[in-house]
Amino acid sequence: MANAHVSPVVTGFGDRSALSLATLVSRLIAWNDARRTRIILSRLSAHELNDIGLTRGDIDLIR
Template sequence: MAVYNDTRPHPGTRPATGLMHRLVADVLGRLAAWNDTRVTRNALSRLSDRELDDIGLTRSDIDRITR
């Protein structure tokens, strides 16, 4: 009878590898959040004062909303 014993951890389960994955995921998440904020700020800035008033905002609200 043959027995195969595999005690090596899988590549993604080592502590250093897991830390690197979390770090990369965090950086990518922050980059995506920054881009969403940038797109929202640009879209709101392109609206006229009348259009902003229709949705209950003023120009001074744009920075507060995108923080």
């Protein structure tokens, strides 16, 4: 009987790719949410920001 060549099986590669894609998508969504929040807050007046306990400087800290 001849020796059959068997390719090594790569396990978990698909799982890591999916995890990486899921992580990337999650980070992209979080970044966009923070960006939209900063835009909305930057449109508020100083008085409105004060009403919700924020200052202009706090807007830049939103990540």
